[in-house]
Amino acid sequence: MLTILFDGVAYGMLLFVIACGLAITLGLMNFVNLAHGAFAMAGGYVAVVLANRYGVPFLLCLPLAFIASALIGLLLERTLYVRVYGKSHLDQVLFTIGLVFMSVAAVDYVMGSQQQFINLPEWLRGRIDIMGVGVGRYRLLIIVICGALTILLQSILSRSSFGAKLRASVDDARVARGLGIPVDRIFAITFAVGSGLAGLGGALGAEILGLDPTFPLKFMIYFLIVVTVGGTSGVTGPLVAALLLGVADVAGKYYVPQIGSFVIYTIMIVVLILRPQGLFARAR
Amino acid sequence: MMISRRVWVSLMGAAGLASASSGALAQETVKIGMILPLTGPFTPIGKQVEAGAKLYLSQIGGVVAGKKIEIVLRDDGGVPDATKRIATELVVNEKVNVLAGFGLTPLAMATAPIATQSKTPLVVMAAGTTAIVDASPFIARTSFTQAQSAATIADWAAKNGIKKVVTLVTDYAPGIDSEKFFSEPFKAAGGEVLAQLRAPLQNPDYAPFLQRVIDAKPDAIFVFVPAGVGAALMKQYVERGMDKSGIRLIGPGDITDDDLLNGYGDSALGVVTAHLYSANHPSAANKAYVEAFKKANNMRPNFMSLGGYDGMRLITEALKKTNGATDGPGLIAAMKGMSWESPRGPISIDPDTRDIVQNIYIRKVEKVDGELYNVEFETYPSVKDPARKK
Numbered sequence: 001m002l003t004i005l006f007d008g009v010a011y012g013m014l015l016f017v018i019a020c021g022l023a024i025t026l027g028l029m030n031f032v033n034l035a036h037g038a039f040a041m042a043g044g045y046v047a048v049v050l051a052n053r054y055g056v057p058f059l060l061c062l063p064l065a066f067i068a069s070a071l072i073g074l075l076l077e078r079t080l081y082v083r084v085y086g087k088s089h090l091d092q093v094l095f096t097i098g099l100v101f102m103s104v105a106a107v108d109y110v111m112g113s114q115q116q117f118i119n120l121p122e123w124l125r126g127r128i129d130i131m132g133v134g135v136g137r138y139r140l141l142i143i144v145i146c147g148a149l150t151i152l153l154q155s156i157l158s159r160s161s162f163g164a165k166l167r168a169s170v171d172d173a174r175v176a177r178g179l180g181i182p183v184d185r186i187f188a189i190t191f192a193v194g195s196g197l198a199g200l201g202g203a204l205g206a207e208i209l210g211l212d213p214t215f216p217l218k219f220m221i222y223f224l225i226v227v228t229v230g231g232t233s234g235v236t237g238p239l240v241a242a243l244l245l246g247v248a249d250v251a252g253k254y255y256v257p258q259i260g261s262f263v264i265y266t267i268m269i270v271v272l273i274l275r276p277q278g279l280f281a282r283a284r
Numbered sequence: 285m286m287i288s289r290r291v292w293v294s295l296m297g298a299a300g301l302a303s304a305s306s307g308a309l310a311q312e313t314v315k316i317g318m319i320l321p322l323t324g325p326f327t328p329i330g331k332q333v334e335a336g337a338k339l340y341l342s343q344i345g346g347v348v349a350g351k352k353i354e355i356v357l358r359d360d361g362g363v364p365d366a367t368k369r370i371a372t373e374l375v376v377n378e379k380v381n382v383l384a385g386f387g388l389t390p391l392a393m394a395t396a397p398i399a400t401q402s403k404t405p406l407v408v409m410a411a412g413t414t415a416i417v418d419a420s421p422f423i424a425r426t427s428f429t430q431a432q433s434a435a436t437i438a439d440w441a442a443k444n445g446i447k448k449v450v451t452l453v454t455d456y457a458p459g460i461d462s463e464k465f466f467s468e469p470f471k472a473a474g475g476e477v478l479a480q481l482r483a484p485l486q487n488p489d490y491a492p493f494l495q496r497v498i499d500a501k502p503d504a505i506f507v508f509v510p511a512g513v514g515a516a517l518m519k520q521y522v523e524r525g526m527d528k529s530g531i532r533l534i535g536p537g538d539i540t541d542d543d544l545l546n547g548y549g550d551s552a553l554g555v556v557t558a559h560l561y562s563a564n565h566p567s568a569a570n571k572a573y574v575e576a577f578k579k580a581n582n583m584r585p586n587f588m589s590l591g592g593y594d595g596m597r598l599i600t601e602a603l604k605k606t607n608g609a610t611d612g613p614g615l616i617a618a619m620k621g622m623s624w625e626s627p628r629g630p631i632s633i634d635p636d637t638r639d640i641v642q643n644i645y646i647r648k649v650e651k652v653d654g655e656l657y658n659v660e661f662e663t664y665p666s667v668k669d670p671a672r673k674k
Contacts, residue, residue: 113327
């Protein structure tokens with residue numbers, strides 16, 4: 001029972017790390033970035049190549065995956081995304097879904113279409129017993145990393161001056177510019193961080209979610225559900241949503257396997273009926 | 285017909301008519317319309333089948349009974365609508381003589397009516413549910429049926445001290461076939477199926493299913509999942525210590541696919557599966573096949589590649605038998621009952637069902653020369669599709 005809860009929390013945390021970058025671009029920057037999963041995939045592949053081909057220790061692969069995805073994000077933001085910020089949401093959707101298909105084809109061409117497996121160090125395999133509850137070591141690592149990230153993100157967004165400038169830039173870019181806030185640079189950094197988070201999630205998730213060129217398409221629906229249920233006004237909403245969905249998905253599949261895969265959709269529908277703006281967002 | 289061929293062709297061209305019965309045209313080239321998923325999640329299947337088919341064609345020099353064999357390759361991305369549209373286009377516009385490929389059951393099923401209407405032989409090289417060959421009298425199969433492997437491992441398990449089993453399959457036709465054709469013979473042999481779990485096709489995390497298996501305390505878990513997904517499941521099986529707690533993992537060989545096996549790492553060691561082919565199959569024919577395949581494609585052949593390789597052989601041998609005549613009914617009649625030694629062992633096409641009859645091997649994952657292989661240790665000879673015996 002507690003093992004199920006634990007598995008669900010780990011799974012939810014993983015979803016959260018991948019999706020929170022999306023929540024930031026979508027909610028704070030008001031940009032529909034369906035290509036978010038492509039950045040997660042990039043992180044996953046960076047980690048796999050580093051760990052398997054060059055023998056880089058797994059824990060070092062994680063920050064490297066973050067940095068690599070963030071750099072790709074930064075590059076694309078400066079060259080491509082910046083042109084569609086002001087456009088309608090439909091344009092943004094078309095543009096980013098195009099990016100998804102390009103990334104799928106590119107990765108397929110370069111890395112091949114087969115599943116990739118990441119070599120984990122021995123100490124991360126297997127499970128340990130904590131007071132009678134079987135705890136997978138790898139999943140414990142996920143929870144620890146993701147927990148720390150959440151606290152960090154939340155404090156940056158709500159306490160730091162960067163967070164304040166970002167919120168100002170989002171609410172009214174013109175006034176923010178007038179106050180001397182470098183709006184473009186703030187957007188670029190935010191976008192890069194969002195992409196980097198996706199990359200980190202992809203690297204962490206390769207072991208559990210699997211990794212192949214269709215990754216961005218396969219998991220797009222999950223990221224979107226997390227963001228939809230959680231709302232996009234901060235990181236708390238997506239976090240609670242991801243945990244709720246993770247636990248519900250795992251528990252649903254365990255207790256009622258016949259309908260298990262529909263549990264998260266049911267939750268999404270119920271939440272959206274009760275709170276169309278998401279769990280924690282203020283109604284607009 | 286007294287009109288010369290050239291006149292015929294120009295007449296056809298001028299009228300812009302698209303003759304549905306492609307066999308009516310005498311041709312120097314025999315066209316084989318091959319439809320495979322070459323993009324999307326099922327790409328590995330398509331690539332293996334394509335590589336196998338092309339390898340066979342290159343080995344015979346591309347010419348049979350005085351006719352040049354040409355493969356017209358198309359990608360359907362694994363979507364039935366696309367397969368059907370492409371097949372229609374191939375038959376009507378390209379005037380292919382044979383349709384081949386078909387990575388998944390729904391793709392073959394969608395195309396079956398076209399084979400029937402145009403009397404075009406359709407060779408299924410990958411898809412594996414029993415119902416496919418019944419969908420048209422023009423379908424022959426060189427891949428396998430899910431039931432062949434599932435029923436064989438059921439028999440083996442019951443004879444080897446496995447009494448209680450939980451099945452875990454992916455919730456789509458081949459998974460449900462596997463579940464059924466494992467459970468029925470296993471129960472008949474005195475075994476007990478404690479639970480039948482079905483995981484959705486898009487299932488990111490197998491944790492809850494495996495936890496349920498652990499709590500049910502079976503002797504073994506029977507698993508069928510599509511090849512690519514198998515890895516995640518295998519890893520979690522080990523992560524949960526199931527291998528040490530005495531729950532064995534058995535199943536059809538999809539989960540220990542030769543193509544992917546090395547990526548699993550040592551967690552796969554000792555897994556027992558039943559399947560039609562292992563790259564490690566100890567025969568001279570297979571050694572030559574594996575070597576030629578690796579040289580041409582820079583990857584290991586898996587069971588899917590054999591469907592393409594033997595499928596191309598079936599088509600060309602049928603052409604030899606008809607002296608190059610390409611009419612559909614004649615070709616499919618020539619295919620019935622044909623038998624030969626494949627790299628996977630002796631195989632034949634059942635004259636009644638047009639389905640493949642082949643050996644199913646029980647294999648165990650072992651390390652051979654530093655690489656992981658499915659090492660065969662028991663053979664069930666000439667297994668017909670067990671789903672049809674009753």
